[in-house]
Amino acid sequence: MLRFIAARLLQSLVALVIISVVVFALARATGDPLYLILPMSASQEDFDNARRYLGLDRPYVEQYLSFVGRAVTGDFGTSLRARRPVGELIGERLPNSLKLAAFAMGVSLAMAFPLGIMAAVKKGTALDRTAQIVSVLGQSLPTFWVAILLVEFVAGRWQWLPAGGIGGFTSYILPGFTLGWFVVAGLMRLLRSGMLEVLDSEYVKLARVKGVDERRVIWMHALRNALIPVVTFAGIYFAILVTTAIVVETVFAWPGLGRLAYEGISSRDFPVIQAVVLTTAAIVAVVNLCVDCLYAMIDPRIRYAR
Amino acid sequence: MPPLVVDVRDLRTHLVTRWGTVKAVDGVSFALGEGETLGLVGESGSGKSMTCLSLVRLVPRSAARALGGQVLLDGEDLLAKTEAEMQKIRGRRIAMILQDPMSSLNPVFSIGMQMREPVALYHGLRGRALTARAAELLAAVRIPSPAQRLRSFPHQLSGGMRQRVVGAMAIAAPPRLLIADEPTTSLDLTIQSQYLGLLTELQERHRFALIFVTHNLGIVAKMCDRVAVMYAGRIVETGPVRRLLTRPAHPYTRALLESIPRLGTRSERLTAIEGQPPDLARLPRGCAFAARCPSVMDRCRAEAPPEIAVEPGHWTRCWLEMPASGTASSGAPA
Amino acid sequence: MPAEPTALAGPEPDMVAVRTSRAWRLPVFPLSVIAIFLALAVVAPLLGLPDPHEQSLRRRFKPPGWEEAGSWTHPLGTDRLGRDLLSRIVWGSRVSIAAGVVTVLLASAFGAAVGLAAGYYGGRVDAVLMRITDATMSFPVILLALILAVTAGPSFTNVVVAIAVVLWARYARVVRGQVLTLMQLDFVAQARIAGAGAWRIITRHLLPNTLGTLLVLVTLQIGYVIIVEASLSFLGAGIPPPTPAWGSMIAEGRDVVTSAWWVSLFPGLAILLVVLAFNLLGDWLRDTFDPKLRQL
Numbered sequence: 001m002l003r004f005i006a007a008r009l010l011q012s013l014v015a016l017v018i019i020s021v022v023v024f025a026l027a028r029a030t031g032d033p034l035y036l037i038l039p040m041s042a043s044q045e046d047f048d049n050a051r052r053y054l055g056l057d058r059p060y061v062e063q064y065l066s067f068v069g070r071a072v073t074g075d076f077g078t079s080l081r082a083r084r085p086v087g088e089l090i091g092e093r094l095p096n097s098l099k100l101a102a103f104a105m106g107v108s109l110a111m112a113f114p115l116g117i118m119a120a121v122k123k124g125t126a127l128d129r130t131a132q133i134v135s136v137l138g139q140s141l142p143t144f145w146v147a148i149l150l151v152e153f154v155a156g157r158w159q160w161l162p163a164g165g166i167g168g169f170t171s172y173i174l175p176g177f178t179l180g181w182f183v184v185a186g187l188m189r190l191l192r193s194g195m196l197e198v199l200d201s202e203y204v205k206l207a208r209v210k211g212v213d214e215r216r217v218i219w220m221h222a223l224r225n226a227l228i229p230v231v232t233f234a235g236i237y238f239a240i241l242v243t244t245a246i247v248v249e250t251v252f253a254w255p256g257l258g259r260l261a262y263e264g265i266s267s268r269d270f271p272v273i274q275a276v277v278l279t280t281a282a283i284v285a286v287v288n289l290c291v292d293c294l295y296a297m298i299d300p301r302i303r304y305a306r
Numbered sequence: 307m308p309p310l311v312v313d314v315r316d317l318r319t320h321l322v323t324r325w326g327t328v329k330a331v332d333g334v335s336f337a338l339g340e341g342e343t344l345g346l347v348g349e350s351g352s353g354k355s356m357t358c359l360s361l362v363r364l365v366p367r368s369a370a371r372a373l374g375g376q377v378l379l380d381g382e383d384l385l386a387k388t389e390a391e392m393q394k395i396r397g398r399r400i401a402m403i404l405q406d407p408m409s410s411l412n413p414v415f416s417i418g419m420q421m422r423e424p425v426a427l428y429h430g431l432r433g434r435a436l437t438a439r440a441a442e443l444l445a446a447v448r449i450p451s452p453a454q455r456l457r458s459f460p461h462q463l464s465g466g467m468r469q470r471v472v473g474a475m476a477i478a479a480p481p482r483l484l485i486a487d488e489p490t491t492s493l494d495l496t497i498q499s500q501y502l503g504l505l506t507e508l509q510e511r512h513r514f515a516l517i518f519v520t521h522n523l524g525i526v527a528k529m530c531d532r533v534a535v536m537y538a539g540r541i542v543e544t545g546p547v548r549r550l551l552t553r554p555a556h557p558y559t560r561a562l563l564e565s566i567p568r569l570g571t572r573s574e575r576l577t578a579i580e581g582q583p584p585d586l587a588r589l590p591r592g593c594a595f596a597a598r599c600p601s602v603m604d605r606c607r608a609e610a611p612p613e614i615a616v617e618p619g620h621w622t623r624c625w626l627e628m629p630a631s632g633t634a635s636s637g638a639p640a
Numbered sequence: 641m642p643a644e645p646t647a648l649a650g651p652e653p654d655m656v657a658v659r660t661s662r663a664w665r666l667p668v669f670p671l672s673v674i675a676i677f678l679a680l681a682v683v684a685p686l687l688g689l690p691d692p693h694e695q696s697l698r699r700r701f702k703p704p705g706w707e708e709a710g711s712w713t714h715p716l717g718t719d720r721l722g723r724d725l726l727s728r729i730v731w732g733s734r735v736s737i738a739a740g741v742v743t744v745l746l747a748s749a750f751g752a753a754v755g756l757a758a759g760y761y762g763g764r765v766d767a768v769l770m771r772i773t774d775a776t777m778s779f780p781v782i783l784l785a786l787i788l789a790v791t792a793g794p795s796f797t798n799v800v801v802a803i804a805v806v807l808w809a810r811y812a813r814v815v816r817g818q819v820l821t822l823m824q825l826d827f828v829a830q831a832r833i834a835g836a837g838a839w840r841i842i843t844r845h846l847l848p849n850t851l852g853t854l855l856v857l858v859t860l861q862i863g864y865v866i867i868v869e870a871s872l873s874f875l876g877a878g879i880p881p882p883t884p885a886w887g888s889m890i891a892e893g894r895d896v897v898t899s900a901w902w903v904s905l906f907p908g909l910a911i912l913l914v915v916l917a918f919n920l921l922g923d924w925l926r927d928t929f930d931p932k933l934r935q936l
Contacts, residue, residue: 015775022784026791136923140916142867144874145890145908152897202409208364209404210424210475211397224414235778242780247871251894261786265877273790277783288778299414300459 004303008292012285019281020071023274024064076275081267086275089260094279096166097249097256100179101241103172108180108187115184116191117226120199121218131188138185143244147178147251165253175252179244183237190233194226201225224298231295235288242280309380311515312361312483313337316375319360326587330356332539333375335613338483338515338532345530345547346519347562351583353539354519358485361517362400363392380482398428401476401514405488407468411460417444417471418456424478443474447504466497473504480512487519502529523566527551535559538584538594545620555622557599593623601626667924673917677910681733689727690714692884696722701900717902720892725902728884729910735885736914739799739869740862747804748858751811752850756842758812759819770816777809781868782877789877799869799878807861814857818850852929860922863915870911886911 038050051057070076076086119131154160154174162171198204199222207221208214242258249258257276264272296302319331331353338344346354356365363384365371377384379399384392404410412420421440425431431439437456444452447470460468469489476484486505490498502525509516518529526533527547534544535558543556554560561579581598584590590597592607599606605625614628615621680687690713699722703710710717716725758769785802792798822828822845831841872878873887881888886907893903 011771011775014771015779018775019779023787026787136916136919140863140867140912140919142870142887142890142908142911142915144871144887145904145911148890148894148897148904149908152901156898202404202406203412205364206402206404206410206472206475207412209362209396209402211393211395211427212423213393221412221415225412228414239778239780243782243868243871246782247875250875262875265786265789265875268790270790273786277787280780280783284778284780300416301413301461 004296005289005293008289012289016281016285020068020278021064023277024067071275071278076278077271079264079269079272081263081269081272086271089272090257090275090279093255093257093260096254097245097258099166100172100175100249100254100256101245103176104180104241105183107176108183111180112184112187112191116188117195117218117223119188119192120195120226123196128192131192135185135189135192138181139189141181143178143182144247144251146181147175147248150174150178151251166255175248175254178252179241179248182244183241186233186237186240187230190230191226194229195222198222198225228295228299231291231298234294235284235291238287238291239284242284310337310339310378311342311380312517313378314361314375315378317357317360317377318374319356319365319371320374321365321371323587328586329539329589330586331360332589334534334536334539334541335375336532336534336541336544338517340515341509341513342532343509343516343518343530345526345533346517346536347521347523347526347533348536349521349583351586352536353586354536355487356539357536358402358487358517358519361483361485362396362402363387363389364396397424397481398479399481400483400485401479401481403469403472403476403484403486403489406492407465407472408492410472411468413460415459416456417458417460417463421456421471421475421478424475428479443478444471446477446508447471447474449474466493466501469493469501470504473501473508477508477512477514481514483515483517484509485517485519488521489518490525491520491522505529523551523562535562538589539586540594540623542595542624543620543622545616545622549617549620555616555620555627556595556624557601557626558595559622561600593625667921670917670920670924673913674921677733677737677914677917680730681737684730684734687730689730690724692723692728692731693882694723698722701896701903703900704902716906717900719889719900719903720896725889725906728889729886729907732884732886732889732907733910733914735796735879735883736866736869736911739796739803739879740866740918743800743803743807743865743869744858744861746800747807747861748811748854750804751808752815752847752854754808754812755815755817756819756846756850759816759823760838760842760846766816769812773809773812773816776806777813779806781806782872782875785872785877786875789872794872794877794880796879796883799872802872803865803868807865810861811854811857814853815850818853819846822846822849856922856926856929859918859925863918863922866911866915866918 038046042050074087074091076090078084079086079089082089115131115134119128122128151174155162161174165171195218199218204217204222207217212221245256246258246261248254249256250262253259257280260272261276263269264276314337315335317331317334318329321328321330334353334357336344346357348354359365360373361377361384363373365373373385375385379395384395387395411417418437418440421443422436425439425443426436429439440456441452444455449455449467449470455463460471463471469492473489489505490501493501505516505518506529516529518525520526530547532544533547533550534541535550535556536542537558543550543554543559545555550559551563554563558579565578579598584594584597590607591610592605593599593602593610596602596606603625609625611623611625611628613621613623614625616627696718699714699718700720702714702718702722704717704725705712705715707717714724714726716729718724719728754769754773758766758773781803784805785799788794788798788802828841828845831845836844869878870885870887870890873885874891876888876891878887879885889907890904893900893905893907897904
């Protein structure tokens with residue numbers, strides 16, 4: 001098992017390195033990176049100074065290594081717009097994003113699991129059909145559009161819930177729900193199809209023949225196996241969650257990493273964007289690693305394969 | 307006559323599907339006493355497996371189904387029981403071994419867990435006593451190093467070993483009736499006879515009634531006391547093994563026996579039974595085998611034959627056995 | 641003969657007769673929707689619609705035709721700059737559908753190639769390719785698009801590239817799985833024995849058998865890509881103005897949702913319809929041709 005974790009850790013590191021190289025290269029490939037880093041009002045002298053200071057006249061490899069070195073210690077440069085170290089900005093915003101993401105994931109799992117499983121167990125009933133409709137709709141609705149409508153009507157016109165900004169529990173509801181919607185739809189569909197397949201299997205039949213209680217058959221014997229495809233896709237869904245988070249945070253004025261990214265885009269604040277990308281990639285890598293370990297825990301065939 | 311363990315009377319299982327009502331099991335009757343073995347023989351689709359599932363009331367959920375008749379286990383009618391009562395009976399009084407050992411064991415749980423579960427359920431054991439009993443059961447089916455095996459996972463075992471584990475689960479209670487649905491079909495030939503020997507030994511020890519489903523008449527000859535041949539959801543002939551195999555009464559049974567290639571005879575071709583089994587949703591009015599029967603008569607197409615006694619304990623559904631007097635003797639199996 | 645057996649209380653109370661399987665009914669709704677939008681996208685220039693770029697401060701924020709203040713010259717109303725909404729939606733469909741189709745084609749071609757190679761060669765090639773595939777598969781698309789948008793500026797090409805670079809991994813995985821199954825079959829071994837080379841086996845034997853699955857996956861993904869493209873445009877990292885794109889149209893109407901609700905509503909509806917149609921079509925294709933893909 002340890003070998004497995006070590007191998008996956010290595011893989012994650014490699015992936016992160018590749019991403020950092022891509023970020024590094026893109027900044028330089030599309031023109032002088034200084035234009036991205038210095039404000040418009042800089043003079044030629046500022047440019048020359050910066051060039052020497054940032055070591056941009058050094059060979060690329062050296063530049064890359066110092067770039068990585070600084071990134072690892074949290075030095076991402078200075079935001080053009082806010083005139084503050086980017087590292088600080090990230091430190092402020094990151095926890096907010098994490099809180100929202102956790103809330104959304106919690107809500108999604110709490111909704112998707114029972115619905116998906118029950119839809120499979122009660123296949124063909126009204127519950128099943130409702131679940132399927134919800135699932136298809138959920139994957140066809142553009143999140144940001146729903147978000148805008150929700151902000152205007154639920155928060156604006158009817159004033160049931162706060163429109164945005166981070167605050168008490170109620171402020172989590174609209175953005176959390178919007179964020180989790182897509183994931184719920186996908187997870188529910190995965191669970192349903194996974195359970196349907198497993199419920200038809202020989203070992204479930206044998207469990208029933210053995211006289212095992214039906215609830216135990218569903219929630220233990222069947223579900224454990226049905227989770228395998230779900231876990232396989234969990235990593236992808238998390239990535240989708242991150243993608244959606246940027247949009248949701250923007251619409252709901254949530255002071256998180258996603259909103260920071262949007263602000264960075266609008267003001268072409270490259271250091272901010274760069275930092276957000278790297279941080280997010282690191283988080284995604286960590287999450288994927290956890291998912292893989294979870295996968296190995298659930299399916300012994302993976303654990304004892306090699 | 308020893309008391310009957312299982313007495314099935316006119317069992318019917320009809321499935322309502324979009325293609326019509328499929329009469330998967332249409333009036334099946336047989337009875338078994340302690341330690342007796344019944345061989346249930348037939349082609350695919352003849353209703354053998356569905357009969358077994360009907361006995362434990364686990365007919366597949368995807369279609370509406372209706373069950374009729376009686377299934378008496380030690381005198382109690384299983385078809386009249388509630389689901390909660392059936393759950394107590396499954397595994398404890400009736401056990402089953404399925405065909406494919408690769409897929410009968412849950413791949414994500416250890417052998418130990420899958421063994422402990424029934425033992426805890428039937429005997430209420432816990433902790434070390436539970437594990438000890440689980441290991442004992444594995445030893446009873448001749449699995450080497452049973453205590454270590456408890457920690458293994460199904461994918462680490464060979465097919466033969468897996469089927470033994472399934473066998474161990476089946477005798478955990480031990481049951482009054484064991485249904486083995488083609489247990490050796492997926493095993494290598496050399497392992498097959500080992501497994502059959504194991505089953506015989508277990509039966510001698512625990513005295514359960516055994517229903518052995520197979521399409522292999524050789525196994526029937528070796529293992530069974532009685533045979534029931536199924537065709538299109540009905541038993542077309544049943545009787546003591548030796549009698550049925552040497553002097554079959556029904557043309558279908560005869561055809562099955564003839565289709566087994568024999569050493570020593572010089573035939574150019576293998577004999578096969580012409581035609582296809584009928585569509586169970588659209589059964590003909592008369593005898594279901596009429597379309598393929600070499601001895602078919604007009605009466606066969608018009609009217610389905612009832613159970614007709616050939617000898618005490620041996621009856622068949624065939625007009626050929628109809629005595630000249632025109633009345634059939636009692637069709638009840640011995 | 642005894643009477644028909646009565647139904648007994650069995651493991652479940654619902655005696656639901658199995659209804660006609662979805663697979664046998666042609667998916668009329670999705671096909672028509674897609675056909676309509678495709679047609680609109682293709683013949684947009686010929687439709688005689690008002691110029692989607694034409695601004696007019698006089699006509700700004702006119703409501704749809706059926707409202708009191710609206711008129712039927714602008715059936716769906718106008719936006720902040722007085723541009724006709726219906727026309728912009730129709731022209732926007734070109735962008736969205738083009739983005740969806742081109743991206744998916746690129747991603748699937750590349751992904752299928754990787755999957756075929758990985759499945760066929762196996763061993764270390766497979767291991768390495770799959771590592772790369774897995775790493776790519778869970779990379780959030782938007783991040784790459786953001787970087788591209790800020791460094792190279794937002795454009796159609798950048799959107800396509802950003803999405804395709806992450807999307808191909810899905811195809812690679814699925815195709816590889818299929819190839820692995822196919823390789824077990826005898827006809828591949830026979831081709832090898834007959835002396836066929838790798839290229840021939842891959843193109844003539846393996847590829848045709850994966851096309852069905854690819855088609856299903858492609859259809860299912862187009863909807864997703866359209867949503868991602870719209871999200872990017874909404875954030876300003878996608879198709880740049882003044883080209884009409886549904887995502888940016890929604891963004892423009894954001895501040896006036898309460899008063900000029902049509903500006904954001906209709907483009908959103910368009911996205912919903914198109915994506916829904918592709919998803920339903922993809923589901924139907926999958927149910928008909930390859931139910932094993934249920935998990936996608």
